[in-house]
Amino acid sequence: MPIITLTTDFGLKDHFVSAVKGAIHSELDQITIVDISHDISPFHITEAAYILKNAYKSFPKGTIHIIGIDSELSPENKHIAVLLDDHYFICANNGLISLIASEYRPEKTVEINIHDAIGTNFPVLDVFVTVACHIARGGTLEVIGKTITDLKMIKGITPIVNVGDKQIVASILYIDNYGNLITNVTRKFFEDVGKGRNFKIMARTAVFEHIYEQYSDAINFDIEKSKREEDGKKLAIFNSSGYLELAIYKSNPRTVGGASSLFGLHYQDTVSIIFEEEDV
Template sequence: MPIITLTTDFGIKDHFVSAVKGAIYTEFPDAKVIDISHEISPFHITEAAYIIQNAYKSFPKGSIHIIGIDSELNPENKHIAVQLDDHYFICANNGLISLITSEFNPDKVVEINIHDTIISNFPVLDVFVAVACHIARGGTLEVIGKNTQEIKTIKGITPIVNLGDKQIVGSIIYIDNYGNLITNITRKLFEEVGKGRKFKITARTAIFENVYQRYSDAINFEIEKSKREEDGKKLAIFNSSGYLELAIYKSNPKTVGGASSLFGLYYRDTVSVNFE
């Protein structure tokens, strides 16, 4: 039985998430519904794409992913269903899918056209649920939409390589629960451009000259605990998703602060890597 996942910016205070789940179970009682996140910043397409891109791969092939971010239907924000990497994604054509498909070409994309039979100002509840349950029952995309190749793209968030392959200029695309800063610079790009050369990572006033594999690699455990630099130590790592991340060891944004607040860095701020 296919899994249906939910990713939205609805939060958990209001009734929206439970209403969507109720609608799924009403239409398809045997469904398995999993929450990816409902704490996406409102209308934050890039943040949603980062989370979904790194979560969906852990789900079984054939899983169906409902994405409720900036989903209100209008002439410039159509609804689409996408078959990609043996998964299905149901969302607005607002650029989000273009970020997820950076490594894969979609197998099929349809513009959903069942709106004439469904009157709604809550498309995630009514339209997206209907499409997800249709797919879960084994239905094809052609029944609920018409084929299209028009996927909106979001520009301006791709790293730039310049100065004769001596510099990568990237930006912060996500701030996690610990206040750590995830950039759009991948390990693959870093290694292809760097070719093992020494480097300096600069983000505002923060400078890093090492990239660790794990957070704890930044700590010298051979030094007596009371004398070593530990809590509050700044570090750069390639995180589990393969992106360059700027962090504070064992940070807590609610008490001592995280990399974002301590470095004064936020979404889309610049991070540069200069190679010797």
């Protein structure tokens, strides 16, 4: 049975998500629809890209992903369908799949050209659903669009390395539900540049000199609970997605605050990683 996923910034208050699901069920008798997220910040392409990158790989190959973020058709915002890493992605050509395309070369990309046959001001409901159902029935991409090679890429998703590999200038790529700060530095990138050298991570006034494997590693459980440093403990970790994350142990942005509020850092703010000079 085909699987179609939905990733949007629609939220759940309005009718949009249910209308899209109803349209899919009206076209296909046998289909599984999975919500990845409908809580993407409005028009936040990078946030959607990060969430999608870390979700899609858990689905079977051949899954069809509808992405409703900044999807209104315009001369600068064309609609595309992409076969990438054996998954199908239907979205606007606005950089949304940059993080995935930075690791895998698209197998096929078409610019969707069926709009004249579908008058609409809600492209996710009409155009994207039509394309997804066409693919789910076994249809080819060439039928719904012309082949293109130009995929827009999001700027700033790659960290900068200063001369001599002495410093990585990173930026905040995503802030999760706990207020944790996910940078654009992957474990592989960090290790390739750092080559095992000692380092300092500078996030405004917060300094980190160690990266933990898991959150609880930052807590010394040999100390009696009432005396150990636990609440508000800052830490750096390579998260389950392989990105360098700056966090507060068991944070809650709604009460005690999270890394974003406590460190005063937000989306696209910079973080410096300084490596010590190697002994000669």
